[in-house]
Amino acid sequence: MFPDHDIFDAPDFQGTKFTNxxxxxxFHNDFLLHDTGNHPENAKRLVVIKDAxxxxxxxxxxxxxxxxxxxxxxxxxxxxxxxxxxxRLANQKSIENDGRLVHLDSDTPVSAGTFNAAKRAVGAxxxxxxxILEENFQNVWALVRPPGHHATSERSMGFCIFNNVxxxxxxxxxxxxxxxxxxxxxxxxxxxxxxxxxxxxxxxLYSSIHQSYHFPGTGHIDEIGSSDGKGYTxxxxxxxxxxxxEFAIYGRQIIAPIASQYLPQLLxxxxxxxxHVMDPLGALxxxxxxxxxxxxxxxxxxxxxxIGIFFALEGGYSLSALSETMVECMHxxxxxxxxxxxxxxxxxxxxxxxxxxxRLVSALSGYWRL
Ligand SMILES: [Zn+2]
Numbered sequence: 001m002f003p004d005h006d007i008f009d010a011p012d013f014q015g016t017k018f019t020n021x022x023x024x025x026x027f028h029n030d031f032l033l034h035d036t037g038n039h040p041e042n043a044k045r046l047v048v049i050k051d052a053x054x055x056x057x058x059x060x061x062x063x064x065x066x067x068x069x070x071x072x073x074x075x076x077x078x079x080x081x082x083x084x085x086x087x088r089l090a091n092q093k094s095i096e097n098d099g100r101l102v103h104l105d106s107d108t109p110v111s112a113g114t115f116n117a118a119k120r121a122v123g124a125x126x127x128x129x130x131x132i133l134e135e136n137f138q139n140v141w142a143l144v145r146p147p148g149h150h151a152t153s154e155r156s157m158g159f160c161i162f163n164n165v166x167x168x169x170x171x172x173x174x175x176x177x178x179x180x181x182x183x184x185x186x187x188x189x190x191x192x193x194x195x196x197x198x199x200x201x202x203x204x205l206y207s208s209i210h211q212s213y214h215f216p217g218t219g220h221i222d223e224i225g226s227s228d229g230k231g232y233t234x235x236x237x238x239x240x241x242x243x244x245x246e247f248a249i250y251g252r253q254i255i256a257p258i259a260s261q262y263l264p265q266l267l268x269x270x271x272x273x274x275x276h277v278m279d280p281l282g283a284l285x286x287x288x289x290x291x292x293x294x295x296x297x298x299x300x301x302x303x304x305x306x307i308g309i310f311f312a313l314e315g316g317y318s319l320s321a322l323s324e325t326m327v328e329c330m331h332x333x334x335x336x337x338x339x340x341x342x343x344x345x346x347x348x349x350x351x352x353x354x355x356x357x358x359r360l361v362s363a364l365s366g367y368w369r370l
Contacts, residue, residue, distance in 0.1 A: 016340065019303060020303075021138060021334050021335065022136060022138050023061065023062055023137065023141070024062070024065050024131050025141045026066070026127055026128060026141065026143065027064060030113065030120040031043070031145045032047065033111070034114045034118065034145055035111040039109060041147065043145070045145065045317070045322055046143055049323055052323035053327060053330060062330065063137075067123040068123045068127070070120075070123035070125075074171055077167065077171070077174060078197055079154070079167075080153060080154045083154050084162075087118065087162075091114050091115035105157055107159055108157055108159055108160070114146070117145065118146055121162065122167045124144050125148075125164040125165065125171070125312055127142075130175075132309075133266070138308050139308070140311070141311045141313070141330075142164070142312045142313065144164060146159060148164035148167075148194075149191030149272075152192070152193040153196070155193075157216070158189070158216055165194055165270050165310075166194050168312070169266075169268060179203055180264045180265050181203065182204075182207070183205065183207070183268045184208075184267065184298070186209055186271060187210065187270050187271070187274060188274035188315065189210055189282075190216060190217075190237070191206070191219075192216045194270065195233055198232070200227045202231075202232045205234070206232070206233050207235070207254070207258070208234075208270075209275075220237065221235055221236075221237065221360050221363050224363055224364060224367070231366065231367030238284070238356065239353070242285070243275075243277065243285030243286050244285070244286055244287055245353070249357060253357070255297075256297070259301050260301075261368055261369065265307055266307055267298060267305075267309045269309060269311045271311045271312060271313055272313075272314035273325050274314075276318060277321075279317055281315075281317050289328065291328065292329050299333070
């Protein structure tokens, strides 16, 4: 049976005061130079977010930070030399053709500024890790593009060039010696690249909620990892039309209990906003308010564990959804307190979602108590 309202009436968390609300936002104008023209993943996405955050006047509660380019090592921990070279050459070709786009596949263009933007996006993601682990920030947002979660170790695809969150996770291990990192992907699409890179790796737990029967076609319940990584991949595919209720179940019935059993030392969120009800590419119906509630929930989970959160922007293609969602999420990010009502609260979901949840619990029963 699905949990009914009353299960969620009391907070599951030890306190409602956050001990740390330090928030940083990483941004660089190079991200705008990945110039994709009329493509849905275009530079306007970041421009509207930045404008909206500046208009809202967060003042000293947000630290704006500019990242460096990443090093080659930061790329090669996750990507083959051949892949990085392919991107460099495509970028070179675009420069030689006056910035004309070079297509890696039908979805994924490279412009004259792409290689730098993509290296800067990985640099931003590694910087986020340092800010959390060396400078005691609790929440670090990287407002980056190109996005990353579809990029595998040898293939850039699905609007993504390099896998920003995967590079950040490997950086956290290499530079800071972390042993357990949890990546939660709430983008509408399944993060096939991130899953693939860590599929047999118990040191990185990857979990995703995504619209089923949608690009890239991966992320089934029975994809739970391989060899030593079995149980460390957790997929919750939901049908078109799903929304807040399913996100609440995902956050409180799947992510919260797994986090409390896995005890990650760092939480990374692949923060796509394409599950928003206004998004033109997807058919999930998550509201602006619910994205902010998910941020509060992630903060409550992280607070209980005494760890920081790296939020990496992935997709999201409605300009108004992007700007209003990021403003609300930033308020949730800098808040010092939360009341239990500001956590996600599920209604009774559809029988199909209930069945999906039941099958997920059963697929993971040897690994997690859900
Ligand atoms: Zn997406």
